[in-house]
Amino acid sequence: MDNLIEEYLRYLAVERGLAENTLAAYERDLRRIVGHFKQTGAGSLQEVSRGQIARLLLTLREEGLSPRTVARHTSSLRGLYRYLLTQGYVKEDPTAHLESSSPWVRLPGVLSQEEVERLLATPPTSHPLGLRDKAMLELLYAAGLRVTEMVTLRLSDVDLEVGFVRCQGKGGKDRVVPLGRNAQAAVRRYLETSRSHLQRGRSSSTLFLNRSGYPLTRQGVWKLLRAYATAAGIDRRVTPHTLRHSFATHLLERGADLRAVQVMLGHADISTTQIYTHVSRAHLKTIYNRYHPRA
Secondary structure (H helix, E strand, O other): OHHHHHHHHHHHHHOOOOOHHHHHHHHHHHHHHHHHHHHOOOOOHHHOOHHHHHHHHHHHHHOOOOHHHHHHHHHHHHHHHHHHHHOOOOOOOOOOOOOOOOOOOOOOOOOOHHHHHHHHOOOOOOOHHHHHHHHHHHHHHHHOOOHHHHHOOEHHHEEOOOOEEEEEOHHHOEEEEEOOHHHHHHHHHHHHHOHHHHHOOOOOOEOOEOOOOOEOOHHHHHHHHHHHHHHOOOOOOOOHHHHHHHHHHHHHHOOOOHHHHHHHHOOOOHHHHHHHHHHHHHHHHHHHHHHOOOO
C-alpha cells in the first residue's frame, strides 16, 4: 500500500503540479485511510472492498471528524483509485459507488471593516518590528494573500510604483494583485526604515524578515496576528485566512464583481469564491430597499 501511495503522490507533484501544502494534506488523509484498511485486514489496495470503504467512512464520522473533513478523505480516496485504475493496478474502482458528498458549508470568519481598522492600527510603528508587522498586516488585507504566499514574497515581487504584488499560489500558479495606497505606504516605510535593521548584515531577497534576519515563518505570522487581535480587543479567533476572507467579503459588499474577486484570490473554480457571497445578504437587502420600485 505504502509504495502505491508514494507513487500517487509523486504523480500529483510532477504531473498535476500540486503545491507542497496540498500534497501534505493528501498524504495525511491517505496515510490515515491506509492505516484503517490495514486494521480491517486488507493486505493491499487491490483487496479493499466496498464494504471496507463504507466502514472507513463510518469510522471517520464516529471519530468526530467534520462532514467537510470526511468529504475531503473521500475525495482523496477517489483520486487514488482513479489513478490506480488508469495505471492498471486495479480492475475496478471500489469508490465508484460512493455518492457525491455535500459537506455542510462552514462559513468563513470575517472581521468587520471597523475591526480591520483597529487591527491594522495596533502595531507600534515607532519600532522596526512594528513597522514590519504593520506592512505585513496591510499587505495581507490589501491583497487577500494566503500566509504561505506572503512569507515567500521576494523584494522583486512588490512594485510600489505601479501598486501591484506578484505571488505564487497553489499549484505554483502566479497571479498579480493590486495594492491600495495604504498598503503601498506601509510596505515602503518598512523597506526604507526598518528592513535593513532586521537584516543583521545578512543578504536576503525575502521581503519579510524576523528579528534575526531570516525569513518570517508561517507560524510566526500566526503568533503575531493572534497577539495583535487581542491587543485590538477582538475577542475571537483571528488567523491570516480571516484577513483573506475579510478582503473578499468587503470587496463584494462594495459591489466588486465575483469573477474579479476570484482572480485576485487565485481560485481555480468560481464556486470556491461563491462561499463569500453569504456575507452580503445584509448588503443585498440594503440595495434591494434602495432600488426596488416596490420595496
